[in-house]
Amino acid sequence: xxxxxxxxxxxxxxxxxxxxxxxxxxxxxxxxxxxxxxxxxxxxxxxxxxxxxxxxxxxxxxxxxxxxxxxxxxxxxxxxxxxxxxxxxxxxxxxxxxxxxxxxxxxxxxxxxxxxxxxxxxxxxxxxxxxxxxxxxxxxxxxxxxxxxxxxxxxxxxxxxxxxxxxxxxxxxxxxxxxxxxxxxxxxxxxxxxxxxxxxxxxxxxxxxxxxxxxxxxxxxxxxxxxxxxxxxxxxxxxxxxxxxxxxxxxxxxxxxxxxxxxxxxxxxxxxxxxxxxxxxxxxxxxxxxxxxxxxxxxxxxxxxxxxxxxxxxxxxxxxxxxxxxxxxxxxxxxxxxxxxxxxxxxxxxxxxxxxxxxxxxxxxxxxxxx
Amino acid sequence: xxxxxxxxxxxxxxxxxxxxxxxxxxxxxxxxxxxxxxxxxxxxxxxxxxxxxxxxxxxxxxxxxxxxxxxxxxxxxxxxxxxxxxxxxxxxxxxxxxxxxxxxxxxxxxxxxxxxxxxxxxxxxxxxxxxxxxxxxxxxxxxxxxxxxxxxxxxxxxxxxxxxxxxxxxxxxxxxxxxxxxxxxxxxxxxxxxxxxxxxxxxxxxxxxxxxxxxxxxxxxxxxxxxxxxxxxxxxxxxxxxxxxxxxxxxxxxxxxxxxxxxxxxxxxxxxxxxxxxxxxxxxxxxxxxxxxxxxxxxxxxxxxxx
Ligand SMILES: Nc1ncnc2c1ncn2[C@@H]1O[C@H](COP(=O)(O)OP(=O)(O)OP(=O)(O)O)[C@@H](O)[C@H]1O
Ligand SMILES: [Mg+2]
Numbered sequence: 001x002x003x004x005x006x007x008x009x010x011x012x013x014x015x016x017x018x019x020x021x022x023x024x025x026x027x028x029x030x031x032x033x034x035x036x037x038x039x040x041x042x043x044x045x046x047x048x049x050x051x052x053x054x055x056x057x058x059x060x061x062x063x064x065x066x067x068x069x070x071x072x073x074x075x076x077x078x079x080x081x082x083x084x085x086x087x088x089x090x091x092x093x094x095x096x097x098x099x100x101x102x103x104x105x106x107x108x109x110x111x112x113x114x115x116x117x118x119x120x121x122x123x124x125x126x127x128x129x130x131x132x133x134x135x136x137x138x139x140x141x142x143x144x145x146x147x148x149x150x151x152x153x154x155x156x157x158x159x160x161x162x163x164x165x166x167x168x169x170x171x172x173x174x175x176x177x178x179x180x181x182x183x184x185x186x187x188x189x190x191x192x193x194x195x196x197x198x199x200x201x202x203x204x205x206x207x208x209x210x211x212x213x214x215x216x217x218x219x220x221x222x223x224x225x226x227x228x229x230x231x232x233x234x235x236x237x238x239x240x241x242x243x244x245x246x247x248x249x250x251x252x253x254x255x256x257x258x259x260x261x262x263x264x265x266x267x268x269x270x271x272x273x274x275x276x277x278x279x280x281x282x283x284x285x286x287x288x289x290x291x292x293x294x295x296x297x298x299x300x301x302x303x304x305x306x307x308x309x310x311x312x313x314x315x316x317x318x319x320x321x322x323x324x325x326x327x328x329x330x331x332x333x334x335x336x337x338x339x340x341x342x343x344x345x346x347x348x349x350x351x352x353x354x355x356x357x358x359x360x361x362x363x364x365x366x367x368x369x370x371x
Numbered sequence: 372x373x374x375x376x377x378x379x380x381x382x383x384x385x386x387x388x389x390x391x392x393x394x395x396x397x398x399x400x401x402x403x404x405x406x407x408x409x410x411x412x413x414x415x416x417x418x419x420x421x422x423x424x425x426x427x428x429x430x431x432x433x434x435x436x437x438x439x440x441x442x443x444x445x446x447x448x449x450x451x452x453x454x455x456x457x458x459x460x461x462x463x464x465x466x467x468x469x470x471x472x473x474x475x476x477x478x479x480x481x482x483x484x485x486x487x488x489x490x491x492x493x494x495x496x497x498x499x500x501x502x503x504x505x506x507x508x509x510x511x512x513x514x515x516x517x518x519x520x521x522x523x524x525x526x527x528x529x530x531x532x533x534x535x536x537x538x539x540x541x542x543x544x545x546x547x548x549x550x551x552x553x554x555x556x557x558x559x560x561x562x563x564x565x566x567x568x569x570x571x572x573x574x575x576x577x578x579x580x581x582x583x584x585x586x587x588x589x590x591x592x593x594x595x596x597x598x599x600x601x602x603x604x605x606x607x608x609x610x611x612x613x614x615x616x617x618x619x620x621x622x623x624x625x626x627x628x629x630x631x632x633x634x635x636x637x638x639x640x641x642x643x644x645x646x647x648x649x650x651x652x653x654x655x656x657x658x659x660x661x662x663x664x665x666x667x668x669x670x671x672x673x674x675x676x677x678x
Contacts, residue, residue: 213475
């Protein structure tokens with residue numbers, strides 16, 4: 001069994017095209033979702049708590065509202081409510097304008113005018129730089145314009161650094177990219193496991209390679225065990241690469257326990273390998289196997305909520321979507337890795353997934369044929 | 372010496388179609404045994420039952436003294452099999468395939484001497500798909516020898532090969548046989564069976580027609596000469612009757628092609644030739660030959676053996 005597993009891995013490594021495509025599609029999507037910033041600028045929200053209510057503060061709010069990439073949100077519950085919203089990730093920016101903003105500083109050279117505070121979501125690194133620069137500029141500008149009666153030259157047109165203080169708030173908010181990244185890990189494993197095993201086994205059958213195995217004394221369970229083990233290893237490597245690209249190239253946050261994630265990857269992968277074995281029994285040619293694999297994995301990709309929630313689907317479709325094997329796999333993977341849940345907290349998904357392992361395993365044994 | 376293979380009353384049906392019909396024969400230890408028959412005769416089906424790949428509907432089969440249904444694993448460990456149309460892994464080299472196959476057996480040979488024996492040592496690191504047809508067949512024979520078997524079963528080892536490659540393979544098979552390995556092979560080719568096999572089973576449409584040495588099979592026939600006539604236009608009834616008036620039997624092989632079998636040469640030959648001249652039959656082609664297994668097959672089954 002070990003020699004066969006090693007030989008399988010060797011063949012996978014040499015069959016570069018298959019291995020390449022197993023990673024290409026999911027990685028392409030990682031790049032697409034990483035670059036397009038679906039959490040991006042268009043939706044950045046800002047709440048201003050204005051305690052000053054001076055002409056300068058009015059001017060600042062006015063010019064902030066003219067910025068295209070910021071959407072001003074009413075501070076309904078005052079500063080504390082706005083802070084809470086920021087911490088939950090519902091709000092991106094909170095600007096605190098203290099009383100006395102824009103009034104002439106006291107003659108004491110050490111003191112400055114009361115500082116404006118900007119609270120930002122620490123997760124949005126690039127966006128924050130842009131917003132901070134813009135706010136800094138607008139604060140300075142609003143301060144440089146004194147009330148209508150005053151001479152423009154009385155205050156220097158620059159703002160001292162202390163007049164804008166920035167506070168980065170750690171937010172455990174779920175980013176869409178993180179959710180999609182886990183979806184892509186599941187998608188990659190699903191499509192690769194289903195399609196490549198279905199194509200491989202039907203190729204082996206059409207070339208009588210399976211029959212050739214049968215005339216040796218190798219017990220047949222060892223043959224399947226070697227196939228499954230080598231594909232599970234491929235699935236784990238695939239998941240690791242996709243996650244690594246998401247995290248290191250596109251700043252995804254996957255704080256959860258990777259060991260739990262590994263368990264889920266393996267469990268899901270077994271289900272999809274079983275499905276691949278079943279398809280290889282139904283398909284008469286390798287290309288039919290490939291077509292069947294796509295016909296199963298593409299709809300499952302959408303219905304399992306890889307990219308968007310399926311809760312809004314009409315009719316019984318949301319319940320059907322729940323029953324697909326990829327759905328519990330993805331939701332458990334997301335719970336475990338994004339919300340740092342432990343494996344026992346996702347026991348309902350684990351139960352469904354284990355059920356799928358058993359059902360597809362039995363079906364694979366029932367339907368499999370060697371010639 | 373115990374029989375290497377013993378087949379008794381073997382029947383295999385696919386639905387209502389009987390692919391192997393009450394076949395019995397024995398293969399003696401240490402011989403080269405051939406199964407000869409046209410397409411669909413049931414050769415592969417018979418071999419696959421012997422190899423444990425298919426279950427018979429009726430009959431007993433034992434290999435090396437072991438029952439195929441009860442001890443398949445022990446049998447598989449001691450026999451070598453070349454399947455009629457088996458490819459090998461695309462992404463492994465010849466040597467790696469042999470190592471992998473060897474790992475499935477309790478006893479195995481080193482790959483390199485085996486590759487050397489079949490003349491493929493230089494190709495040890497190549498993939499199967501880069502081999503020529505003859506090399507590929509030699510490799511599949513080598514693969515069937517990896518467990519140092521007592522019995523090798525080769526299903527149409529030379530089909531599709533050019534004469535040169537076929538002769539190479541015959542030499543290889545004789546070499547294997549000389550080391551004391553029992554060889555069972557199937558073939559469509561009479562001359563191959565004649566050249567290679569010590570004993571021969573002739574199958575047609577699932578039935579075993581005869582089992583004997585090639586020479587005995589030929590001697591059994593009454594025919595001693597064959598005359599093949601190719602004529603520009605079909606012979607008339609009268610012409611056929613006049614030819615039939617001699618000591619020959621006559622058979623229409625194809626349109627305008629007739630095969631005459633002569634029983635008492637050389638007088639019969641003389642009679643036939645004079646009849647041809649006397650009845651003014653125009654000839655495109657005339658062939659006089661000795662009896663071959665081809666004729667045996669024809670006489671036993673009434674069918675011509677074709678590729
Ligand atoms: N699995 C099967 N299902 C149905 N019919 C089959 C099956 N296997 C073989 N047959 C039929 O049984 C008959 C014998 O087939 P077999 O392969 O044994 O012939 P063969 O003598 O090996 O022929 P060839 O020289 O073409 O290899 C054929 O008519 C074939 O169509
Ligand atoms: Mg055959």
